[in-house]
Every structure is written in C-alpha cells, then in structure tokens.
Amino acid sequence: MTEIRVPTLGESVTEATIGKWFKQPGDLVAADEPLVELETEKVTIEVPAPAAGILSEIIAKDGETVAIGALLGQIDQGAGARAAASKSAEPEKATPPPKAVSTPAPQVPKAAAAAIPLAPSVRRLSAESGIAAEAVPGTGSGGRVTKGDMLAAIERAAAAPTAIAQLAAAVQVRAPSPADDAAREERVRMTKLRQTIAKRLKDAQNAAAMLTTFNEVDMSAVMALRNHYRDLFEKKHGVKLGFMGFFVRACVKALKEIPAVNAEIDGADIIYKNYYHIGIAVGTEKGLVVPVVRDCDAKSLGDIEKEIAGYGRRARDGQLKIEEMQGGTFTITNGGIYGSLMSTPILNAPQSGILGMHKIEDRPVVVAGKIEVRPMMYLAVSYDHRIVDGREAVTFLVRVKESLEDPARLVLDL
C-alpha cells in the first residue's frame, strides 16, 4: 500500500482544503496522474499519484481541511499490478512453511524498501487519525509500531492542542436585522479558503505600517516602442511585447537603488536580498495568485514576457506549482485591467513593497508649457514604513516613472 499525503505547500502554508478528487476508490491510476486538487490561500495545486495502482481509499473528502503531511488516501499497488496483469497472485500466509509469493509485477510497497512493513491495524489507525506511523515510537519486536503504540499516540494527540491553527469561530455579534430585512438576507458560510485569505490579509495589514504613495506615468514612450517593434519582437521572441516587461525592468532598476523596498523584516532583523524575484499578480476564477519570475535582473525583456505569459495561462488552468509562488521579493499588481484608475494595494507578506498599475487613460497634461493629450497611468506603491522611509518610497516610485517615461534610461542605466 502506498500512502497519498498532503505535500509541503510552501512557506507559511500549514493547511489546505480538498477541492476535488479526480479519481474514485476502485479506479486504476497511473504514477504521477493527478488525483486530487488542494486549495490554499496562495494556490490551487494537484497532487499526483505517488505510484501506479488502484486508488483503494479516500480518507480526506472534498471540502475537508487537511494539514501538511496528512493522509489523503491509499493506493494499492499490488492490486493495480494484479489488475494490470490480469493474473491472481497468491496471498502470503504467516503460517509456515512460508510459500514463495508469485506476484506478476515486482511491486514492493515503498515502505518495505527501507523500513518494516506496517501492521494492518497500524495502517488503518494512521489513516483514520492522520498521524504518520513513522512518527510513532514503536515498542514491538524489532522496533515495530504496534496497534497499542498507535492507540497511545492518538490519545496523546487528542490531549495536546491541535497543530492546525483553528480559525476563530466566526463571532456573530451583529444584531439581528429587523424581520422585514431579515427575510431578504442570505447567510452564506465563507469557504475555508476565503477564511484563510481573510486572516492572512488582516495579519499582513496588522503587522506592517502600511502606507501608499502615488505618482503618475506618461506611457507614450513605452507605447511608441511597442508599436515600433511589435512585429519584430514577436518574430524574434515568440511572444507579444506587452507592458509588464517594461514595468518589471523598471522596478528592478529602482529596487537596486532603494534596497529597503526589496527587503524583509524578520523579528528585529532586516533581511536585504541581493536577488530580484518579482511576483506578478494574476486574477483567476478561484482568486488572485502571484507567480514569481525569478532573477529578473538577469533576464531579458523577452524572457520576462514569455514567463509571464506562461504563468498567466497556467494560472487560469490551475496548473501553478507551489514553488512557483514562493520566494518573491517584490510584487506588481494591475488593477487597471478591471478599470481602476487609482488604488492602494495591500502588501504581499512578508514583502515590504508592492507596485500597483492602473488603467491607461488619455488625459490632458502640460508638457513644456503646452496642453497635450498623453496616455497616463496612475502608479501606487504601498510600502512597509517600518523599514522603508517616505523618502525612499517616493524616490523608488519616481525612478520607476523615469524609467518608463524614458526607456533609454534602462539601457544606459541612468
């Protein structure tokens, strides 16, 4: 038997919600075939089958919350092998004389490779309780975990406080509406995912001294570049020349100049990061996800565009991996695609800065004493004032504006 367990889901992710099982007990599954969808506040991922066989049981059902490492289900490799070879293998008996077991496929339970196979009662108790047998001290012969050991471990776990942080039961202090209005209300429980996101947002907001500074950028230079090189760019790099590449390059340049915006607070320390992993917020059906483009300072605009395009596609297909959402140092979010003119983005904890892009609108502006129509975008940078000064935040945004309004600065590093 092979166990299907909740994989590590990334820094600060301790639990997930079962979205949907793709397979049912009794189904034959191939190794690496997606079995179940797990939702976290950062991402929805698919858990692949650790081995080929028959999905023998599902322990955590749709909608349940599970901790990292919890048991989701079991795959019976032997059964799968038997089904695949359509031969019946002789069951191994404990009574002597020991018979040589003839199985059609050389499937050995993964556990047997290194350790003693688990007794059936231990497997069941482990599955039902979610406690890994490997973590239980064994008092049986040869260090085996016995049923008694598992029962004792389960008792201990019940007595101890639960590892999963229980979200505080929704405190419903609101006075009931007058009967007339109450009849027209619909009370819907927040999904676990939404509750988790809500908690994290509040945590971020409560932790940082968050402010937002604004500026505006004349996008005409960037747009001219795009129009001029659109076809050539697409031909050479195989991807459309968008705006994001410019914004990423502009941010990286400014981050190099104002390191505090690229840093992180850890207790009483500031961690300055000499790498530039920019998260690009993407809206999906299930909510906002932020895949990270790593080492943007070392990538060309074409590479950045390609990566972002790929992320966008995969985000909408729910294909993003948890590692792809980890490790960002700065985030760019774009409310403009929904029509926002100006907004105050929330920090993506534990980062210290975030750039908000908005709608490009033609506006009358004064250029060299004359009124001109220019495509203008308001820019917002929210920052953690605990480690980023006002001056630093403003200067950061000014540098971004300068790089965008005069892309030659990016080339000449000015």
Place this chain on the structure above:
Amino acid sequence: MPSYDLIVIGSGPGGYVCAIRAAQLGMKVAVVEKEKTFGGTCLNVGCIPSKAMLHASERFEEAGHAFAKMGIKVATPTLDLPGMLRFKDEAVDGNVKGVAFLFRKNKIEAHNGVGRIVAPGKVEVKPAGGQGSTLDAKAIVIATGSDVARLKGIAIDEKRIVSSTGALSLEKVPRHLLVVGAGVIGLELGSVWRRLGAEVTVVEFLDRILPGIDTEVARQLQRILEKQGISCKLASKVAAIDSSGAALKATVEPAAGGAASIIEADVALVAIGRVPYTENLGLEAIGLKLDGHGRIPVDGRFATSVPGIYAIGDVIAGPMLAHKGEDEGVAVAEIIAGKAGHVNYDVIPNVIYTSPEVASVGKTEEELKAAGVAYNVGKFPFTANGRAKANQQTEGFVKILADAKTDRVLGMHIIGSDAGNMIAEAAIAMELGAAAEDIARTCHAHPTLPEAVKEAALAVDKRAIHM
C-alpha cells in the same frame, strides 16, 4: 584424550539440535548418547512413534466409520497390529537415521555410552560392557531429558503395566485399557487404543483433564472423548494395581478420600507425567545440586552453578516439550559461542494430538484473570468454517484472547482438526506483537481451517462475518 569445544550429553531434541547449532557456529562438538539410536525419548519412544500410531489409528477409524458417508464402500477393515507397529518403527527408524545423518553432515562426533561428568570440562563415556574413555571439553551441555514418572508402589513391567514406551508396542489390542493420568500422553495413547478396539478408562487425580490447558477447551475435549467412548473418572487416584490374576485389578479411590472401587483391565498405562533424568551424570561429585523437583537449576544463560556446565530441555525447569528443548539447545549453543541466545517462554505452543487436536500458545483465561489483565475474547466454532463443513469435521473452536487496551494477542486456544498446525500462525503473530486486528486484516486463503482463526480475531472486535 579427544578434546572438544563442546560436549553434549544426550541426543534428544534438545541435545542434537544444540550440537548441530554449535557445529554451525564453528565449534568442535561431541555428543554422548547411552542408547543405541539417537533422538532420545522424542524420536524413539515419544513424539514420533506416538504420532505414527495416532495417524495410523485415525486412518483405521476413518476407514471403518467415515468412508461410507463419503461414498467409499469398503469392508470392515481389520487390524494388522504387527503391521501398524512396523509402520511406527519405520517412522522412528527414518527419524533417528536422519539425526545420524545430520551429525555426520555437521562433523559432530558421537560417542556411545553413559556420560558422566568427572570434573568440569571432563566427561567419561562408558559404553555398555565396554571400556570407558574420557573426553575433554571447554563446555558441557547436559541434555539428558526426562523419564517416566512412577506411581508409588506400582511396578511398571512394560507388558501389562506399561509406561508410554510399552504402550507404543503392545502386542495385542487390550480389551480394556486403564489409563492412569489424563494428561497429554495418557489421552493420546488412550485415543490410539480406543480406535484400535480397546475399551478405555482414564483415571485422573484432578477434577479436570489436561491441567494447564484452557479450562473451556479441556472441558470440550473431555466431552468429545467421552462421546468417542473414553470414560473419564476424574478426582480419583489409583492406589494400587494387583497384577497377580489374569486381569489387572486397580484400586481406585476418590482423591479426597473415601470408599475405593476396583477397576479391572488388561493393560494399565501409567501416564502421570515425567521427571528429569540425571542418573549417572556424576552431579553430586562435582557439586551440582538438584532442586526440589529433581531439576538442574540454571540461570538465564542456561549455566549451572559449575562454570562451563550448562543444562537444557526436560532436565531443567519449564514445559517438558521437545520444541522448548530445541529452542534452548539453539540458545545455549549461541551463548557458548559468545552470541546472544534467547528463548521466548511466552510463545511456546502446546499441542495435544488427540482427535480433534488441541493447541494453544500464550496465556489462558485463568492466567489472565489471576494476573488481573483486562482482555477481550474472540471465539469462532468450526461449525461455521467452510472447510470444516466440507470435510464434515466441525468439532471444536478457535479462541483468541487480546489485551483489552492495546488489542495485542495474549493467547490463542484451538480445539479442532489440524489445531497443531494452525497454532503456528498465532506464535508468529505473538512474537511480532501483533494485535487481533492484524490477524483479522491478514488475508487467509479460502477455504481453509485457519479462516476460523481470522474469524476469531474478528470476533474479538465483535465483528465476525461468518457467524
């Protein structure tokens, strides 16, 4: 003077296994055996011949009583007792020759004669009517086994008043066989002769048969034996046997005292137990004192009070079982070789080869109650087992005792056909600290008798399927 790493005195199951293990571990080994053949009591006049007789007599009974039901028509079978005894002798012969072969294979030197320890490290071997010789050894293992326990005032002539030895070679089927002692040996041999046509009466001092066996199982076996025609006279003792007349006259009194009665029989089998055999070993001379039961005291490493001298098997404390002696033989050989040797006395199976068989391992309900251990019971009758029903051999049941808290199997007791083989599963499970649930969740082939073991395990959790 031949010099060895180890001399083993006695070549019964304890002795010969010890010698072979020691040889495997690289020791130069000698075995001293006073009889003409190897194998001790077990092979020559115990386990092996009795099993052969039990088997043959069972087939005789089947042929006469069970074949017709199966649609096999045979005339009433007649007994060729000399032929059956030859069948038994062949079993003995094959086995003792097998031990001889193993000695040769393992380069173990066998010395025929009575072994006497003259000093630590020195064994004198005196063959019957021959010159003695002395052997040197770094270590000596005493494996001289046991002998028949005698009834005070009753002389065994192995013709009319017999021990198990004589009972295995009776020249004709007694009309009436009186068995003194309702222990394993008495019941097994009583069963043999009952099947071969004797009337059998068993007289037992205690108020139950098979002391030490789970009471429920013992009662069930008694009922079955009585149905088979073996009368049991419990709580009675045989005070004397008068062999002056043509028939034996046994004076039988209630154990608690009271009026005696006379039971007439052709043959009386004295089967009240066995006692350790240490004659002519020279123990007193080397300062080895026996305990109150005539056993050689040893410590946890089978070492006696004399350095370099060890003892195992029936001659020391513990159940007088061949396999117990064998395991001790292996353990002591390993200990002498400087390794770790160990016998798990909690998991020594016990088998009674009556029909149906009785087998058990671990604790009885009485023992658990006395120790104040909380336990659950799972019981499953063979009437509900498919294989037993197919063979129409549905007597008996499987009983599993499991710790109430941890579900660990503490004991298993089986009465039924093939119980002796079935108990091995329990021994493995107990050695590995298995829970009853583990047995219940292990796939057992269908249709077999061990499925009853699985169901009994399910019954511990009150969820047997087939009942």
